Amino acid sequence: MGHADTLERNETGIATVIASLTQRFGDRLQTGRAIRDQHGHTTTWLETQAPDAVVFPETTEEVAEIVRTCAAHKVPVIAFGVGSSLEGHVNAPAGGICVDFNRMNRILAVHPEDLDVVVQPGVTREDLNVALRDKGLFFPIDPGANASLGGMAATRASGTNAVRYGTMKDNIIALEAVMPDGTIIRTAQRAKKTSAGYDLTRLLVGSEGTLGLITAITLRLQGIPEAISAARCSFPTLDAACQAAMMAIQYGIPVARMELMDAMAVKAVNLYSKLGLPEEPLLLLEFHGSTAGVAEQAESFGMISEEVGGTGFEWTTSTEERNRLWKARHDFYWASLQLRPGASAVATDACVPISRLAECVALAVAKADELGILCPVVGHVGDGNFHMSPLIDKSDPAELEKAEGYVAWLAKLAISMDGTCTGEHGIGQGKRKYMEQELGPAIRYMQAIKAAIDPDNIMNPGKILPPA
Amino acid sequence: MGHADTLERNETGIATVIASLTQRFGDRLQTGRAIRDQHGHTTTWLETQAPDAVVFPETTEEVAEIVRTCAAHKVPVIAFGVGSSLEGHVNAPAGGICVDFNRMNRILAVHPEDLDVVVQPGVTREDLNVALRDKGLFFPIDPGANASLGGMAATRASGTNAVRYGTMKDNIIALEAVMPDGTIIRTAQRAKKTSAGYDLTRLLVGSEGTLGLITAITLRLQGIPEAISAARCSFPTLDAACQAAMMAIQYGIPVARMELMDAMAVKAVNLYSKLGLPEEPLLLLEFHGSTAGVAEQAESFGMISEEVGGTGFEWTTSTEERNRLWKARHDFYWASLQLRPGASAVATDACVPISRLAECVALAVAKADELGILCPVVGHVGDGNFHMSPLIDKSDPAELEKAEGYVAWLAKLAISMDGTCTGEHGIGQGKRKYMEQELGPAIRYMQAIKAAIDPDNIMNPGKILPPA
Numbered sequence: 001m002g003h004a005d006t007l008e009r010n011e012t013g014i015a016t017v018i019a020s021l022t023q024r025f026g027d028r029l030q031t032g033r034a035i036r037d038q039h040g041h042t043t044t045w046l047e048t049q050a051p052d053a054v055v056f057p058e059t060t061e062e063v064a065e066i067v068r069t070c071a072a073h074k075v076p077v078i079a080f081g082v083g084s085s086l087e088g089h090v091n092a093p094a095g096g097i098c099v100d101f102n103r104m105n106r107i108l109a110v111h112p113e114d115l116d117v118v119v120q121p122g123v124t125r126e127d128l129n130v131a132l133r134d135k136g137l138f139f140p141i142d143p144g145a146n147a148s149l150g151g152m153a154a155t156r157a158s159g160t161n162a163v164r165y166g167t168m169k170d171n172i173i174a175l176e177a178v179m180p181d182g183t184i185i186r187t188a189q190r191a192k193k194t195s196a197g198y199d200l201t202r203l204l205v206g207s208e209g210t211l212g213l214i215t216a217i218t219l220r221l222q223g224i225p226e227a228i229s230a231a232r233c234s235f236p237t238l239d240a241a242c243q244a245a246m247m248a249i250q251y252g253i254p255v256a257r258m259e260l261m262d263a264m265a266v267k268a269v270n271l272y273s274k275l276g277l278p279e280e281p282l283l284l285l286e287f288h289g290s291t292a293g294v295a296e297q298a299e300s301f302g303m304i305s306e307e308v309g310g311t312g313f314e315w316t317t318s319t320e321e322r323n324r325l326w327k328a329r330h331d332f333y334w335a336s337l338q339l340r341p342g343a344s345a346v347a348t349d350a351c352v353p354i355s356r357l358a359e360c361v362a363l364a365v366a367k368a369d370e371l372g373i374l375c376p377v378v379g380h381v382g383d384g385n386f387h388m389s390p391l392i393d394k395s396d397p398a399e400l401e402k403a404e405g406y407v408a409w410l411a412k413l414a415i416s417m418d419g420t421c422t423g424e425h426g427i428g429q430g431k432r433k434y435m436e437q438e439l440g441p442a443i444r445y446m447q448a449i450k451a452a453i454d455p456d457n458i459m460n461p462g463k464i465l466p467p468a
Numbered sequence: 469m470g471h472a473d474t475l476e477r478n479e480t481g482i483a484t485v486i487a488s489l490t491q492r493f494g495d496r497l498q499t500g501r502a503i504r505d506q507h508g509h510t511t512t513w514l515e516t517q518a519p520d521a522v523v524f525p526e527t528t529e530e531v532a533e534i535v536r537t538c539a540a541h542k543v544p545v546i547a548f549g550v551g552s553s554l555e556g557h558v559n560a561p562a563g564g565i566c567v568d569f570n571r572m573n574r575i576l577a578v579h580p581e582d583l584d585v586v587v588q589p590g591v592t593r594e595d596l597n598v599a600l601r602d603k604g605l606f607f608p609i610d611p612g613a614n615a616s617l618g619g620m621a622a623t624r625a626s627g628t629n630a631v632r633y634g635t636m637k638d639n640i641i642a643l644e645a646v647m648p649d650g651t652i653i654r655t656a657q658r659a660k661k662t663s664a665g666y667d668l669t670r671l672l673v674g675s676e677g678t679l680g681l682i683t684a685i686t687l688r689l690q691g692i693p694e695a696i697s698a699a700r701c702s703f704p705t706l707d708a709a710c711q712a713a714m715m716a717i718q719y720g721i722p723v724a725r726m727e728l729m730d731a732m733a734v735k736a737v738n739l740y741s742k743l744g745l746p747e748e749p750l751l752l753l754e755f756h757g758s759t760a761g762v763a764e765q766a767e768s769f770g771m772i773s774e775e776v777g778g779t780g781f782e783w784t785t786s787t788e789e790r791n792r793l794w795k796a797r798h799d800f801y802w803a804s805l806q807l808r809p810g811a812s813a814v815a816t817d818a819c820v821p822i823s824r825l826a827e828c829v830a831l832a833v834a835k836a837d838e839l840g841i842l843c844p845v846v847g848h849v850g851d852g853n854f855h856m857s858p859l860i861d862k863s864d865p866a867e868l869e870k871a872e873g874y875v876a877w878l879a880k881l882a883i884s885m886d887g888t889c890t891g892e893h894g895i896g897q898g899k900r901k902y903m904e905q906e907l908g909p910a911i912r913y914m915q916a917i918k919a920a921i922d923p924d925n926i927m928n929p930g931k932i933l934p935p936a
Contacts, residue, residue, distance in 0.1 A: 113822060115717065115718065116821070156667070157663070166638070167661050169670065170638055183909050185907075185910040187910055190821050190887070191820055191821060191887040191888045192853075193626055193635050193851050193853065194819065195623055195625070195817075195890045195894040196895055196899070196906055197674070197914050199667075199670045199671060203670070203917075205667065222720070249583065250580070251691065252691035289761075290761075292764060293757075293760075349663075352659055353581075353582040353659060383660045383661050384582075384659055385661065414659075415657065418659070419657055420664050421664060427664055431664070435664065438657060439654070444651070445653065446665050446668065449671075449917055449921070450666075452916040452919065452920030453916055
């Protein structure tokens with residue numbers, strides 16, 4: 001299975017495949033330095049490992065041709081959506097061919113009566129939602145970035161409204177995929193549920209391109225709610241904010257989004273966007289439903305927040321006011337960078353049972369303070385998932401080492417609380433070292449599946465699985 | 469992989485394993501004829517194929533011991549819950565050891581704050597809900613039978629309220645399992661979501677005991693809703709009833725249950741329970757939410773049903789009245805048998821995209837009429853899943869053949885409409901012959917996974933996969 005650091009390049013195979021694919025795809029195969037570097041880009045401190053060529057297929061049959069060519073010469077194949085992944089998923093540690101799905105960006109079929117849609121993997125979630133709007137439908141998963149739906153499927157992405165609508169695993173009915181031997185399969189029919197055989201759909205969702213290339217996705221859709229309300233409330237402590245979040249879930253309020261920001265995160269958006277919010281832990285919420293329903297939900301949450309000492313509770317259904325309330329969250333990423341101009345934010349992705357959330361966040365904040373790392377917090381608290389964002393100067397090796405140590409410490413803390421090192425970003429290269437602690441002997445069966453389906457380890461090698 | 473009909477018995481291995489397990493488990497291993505027959509029971513026309521012994525483990529470690537012993541001698545291992553499966557899942561075509569999970573029926577941990585519970589596989593859903601009631605929580609999946617949760621996980625069961633709460637795949641956070649080599653694994657931590665590696669949880673859910681034995685299940689729970697309302701409405705045609713169901717889903721009414729009964733099914737319950745319902749297609753609904761919410765939902769549905777010609781719409785929140793409204797559905801199974809005293813009902817399980825449902829049901833009813841098969845219909849219409857129940861005299865070979873032909877025809881019809889031959893019952897032995905038509909080349913990867921994880925094919929051989 002090979003470690004990223006020890007994977008060997010198959011120079012002859014790569015040269016042969018590039019020659020063959022150039023002949024077949026002409027200009028749609030690129031080998032220029034800039035484009036290759038862009039396709040190996042990573043937002044972590046992992047080094048960029050560029051593929052040897054980038055190819056732009058337009059059909060599933062073309063993808064199958066590419067894979068068959070690579071399979072014949074045992075050359076790595078790496079899928080690429082928009083490059084917004086966070087854990088080095090698109091790096092090519094042994095080189096190989098990057099398959100960029102940019103040109104496979106068509107919506108193949110909308111079935112409003114069935115609340116589903118069939119898309120090519122290069123469609124982005126924003127493009128999909130624009131296309132669906134006049135049908136009164138939307139696709140709810142929102143990971144923040146305008147990611148491609150193929151990438152979101154491959155990393156089992158989720159985001160702010162997973163608390164209501166689930167993650168990618170819950171919102172995919174079927175996949176079409178090109179397997180490592182070039183066979184095109186469909187993992188399920190279009191019925192809403194099935195008990196027919198092994199769940200290959202869910203096996204491919206989250207497999208990060210290591211078992212096959214996703215070439216079409218049948219997604220579940222939702223009706224655009226009649227009404228949307230937004231609410232905001234400040235809390236004296238992180239613990240109180242987490243308590244309020246937990247109570248909202250327990251009382252069965254069907255919150256559509258529930259985001260936590262700590263005092264430092266609020267301070268950042270105050271500075272950046274002049275919001276004048278109290279610099280205390282903040283919960284931002286969104287409710288979807290009927291006009292009466294969203295009012296009831298917002299008011300129920302207001303009562304809960306009061307019980308645990310929340311202040312400044314306000315809610316609204318007007319679009320303009322909703323945008324104002326949520327501005328803090330939307331501006332967070334850019335605002336946080338302004339806390340330390342020139343610094344980069346490092347992504348972390350701990351997710352724990354919600355009963356452990358307050359404790360886990362408190363320990364994470366204390367540790368960052370102890371290490372002197374500037375580290376605002378935002379979190380999808382309804383799911384127990386939170387992102388500490390260490391702001392570091394990547395050019396300073398000492399600081400980099402400290403931050404790496406912190407990220408590793410946090411991953412292990414989450415695992416020790418019956419949680420995971422990654423709630424939604426995926427394992428990629430960066431988190432392989434935590435797999436053993438998190439999943440123990442289960443990894444052996446993942447390795448067996450990988451070896452059975454991709455015996456030559458050509459599909460995105462060096463990702464997810466630790467060396468066998 | 470071997471076909472059920474050609475799987476060979478390993479007589480020496482079986483004798484050795486029984487001797488060894490008898491020494492270890494004493495009275496907790498049984499080889500009497502009656503108990504063995506009971507553990508190979510099937511509700512289909514498939515013949516009973518009894519295991520050679522039934523063993524009753526009490527701990528995961530004991531299950532691992534049993535599996536290791538069987539693995540050492542290449543003897544089949546078949547999991548058994550309460551025996552309510554419908555497709556010959558517990559049959560032992562090559563003999564072997566049945567592992568009855570009856571004594572592993574403890575609730576291991578309830579986490580009210582996290583809305584989850586950890587149970588052993590022998591806990592039944594009714595027992596679980598009784599235990600949870602005073603905590604204000606419930607587990608929503610209701611397949612009708614008081615099935616074991618292990619069996620429900622293994623068959624990816626669902627039932628009447630999957631339309632709101634999803635199926636077993638959506639409600640399991642993690643599994644503990646004993647793999648074919650006797651290794652105990654845990655497929656995930658207890659966090660609500662994860663992107664860490666391949667989704668072994670979903671791979672085992674629906675694997676029907678062919679990849680491993682489930683020994684503990686972490687289930688998602690729901691808060692018992694503040695209010696529950698029930699509604700009932702008759703329709704002039706099946707098509708109108710399906711239209712109303714489809715519109716309810718499209719308008720985003722969060723129905724908790726939505727069951728269809730055709731005129732014959734209504735006639736059956738009228739005869740059996742003196743309900744005096746109009747003998748027309750009927751929809752029964754249930755709504756969960758706040759007091760105001762369930763009223764709003766019921767009234768919204770009332771307006772929809774009026775639009776498509778529904779009559780006799782009524783709704784209520786009183787428990788007694790709710791039970792009266794739902795009595796028709798609860799009595800259906802026994803009532804349907806009275807349509808033809810002495811006959812047996814055969815299970816079918818077609819599931820299609822909801823836009824095809826009316827057409828599929830109409831064709832299925834017309835075909836049954838044409839063949840002279842008495843065949844009432846009930847359906848989980850929000851999911852596009854319906855059960856035609858041919859009432860046949862199993863002792864009449866001609867009738868049996870006709871019914872088998874009908875069931876096969878219906879499975880293929882559903883598949884031809886982008887649906888599945890099984891929405892919730894599973895493949896077992898009975899539906900293996902439809903796998904090729906439904907899933908084509910995807911089956912090859914299921915076979916590869918099976919061979920990689922269970923190379924000696926000891927886990928429930930002869931199920932799900934057609935011969936390689």
